Amino acid sequence: MGAASAVLLVLITILFPPVGVAIVSGCGADLFINIALTILGYIPGHIHAFYIEYVYYDRKEQARQGRLVGKRAPGVYSDRVQTGGQNYGTVVQPAHYANAPGP
Numbered sequence: 001m002g003a004a005s006a007v008l009l010v011l012i013t014i015l016f017p018p019v020g021v022a023i024v025s026g027c028g029a030d031l032f033i034n035i036a037l038t039i040l041g042y043i044p045g046h047i048h049a050f051y052i053e054y055v056y057y058d059r060k061e062q063a064r065q066g067r068l069v070g071k072r073a074p075g076v077y078s079d080r081v082q083t084g085g086q087n088y089g090t091v092v093q094p095a096h097y098a099n100a101p102g103p
Contacts (some may be wrong), residue, residue, distance in 0.1 A: 009053065019050035024056045025078035052081055059084030
């Protein structure tokens with residue numbers, strides 16, 4: 001995502017926070033938490049949505065620079081957000097398969 005798409009995402013989040021969270025994290029715990037916070041009050045939904053987006057873009061920038069983040073961001077349940085969208089949806093072979101001899 002470039003700068004224009006990030007600005008568009010912020011504008012969408014200002015209007016309706018759960019949509020911004022859904023774009024970044026997908027359908028999961030973070031989205032449902034944000035929907036509940038938005039129902040409880042518009043401001044808590046915004047705070048949560050912008051926190052999710054901040055973590056996503058911060059982790060994405062760190063991955064672009066080659067720095068790996070060792071610990072998880074608190075309150076973020078989406079692996080896509082935790083990794084900044086890097087390696088999302090890939091399958092990693094278990095360790096015992098990696099060391100197995102070939103056919």
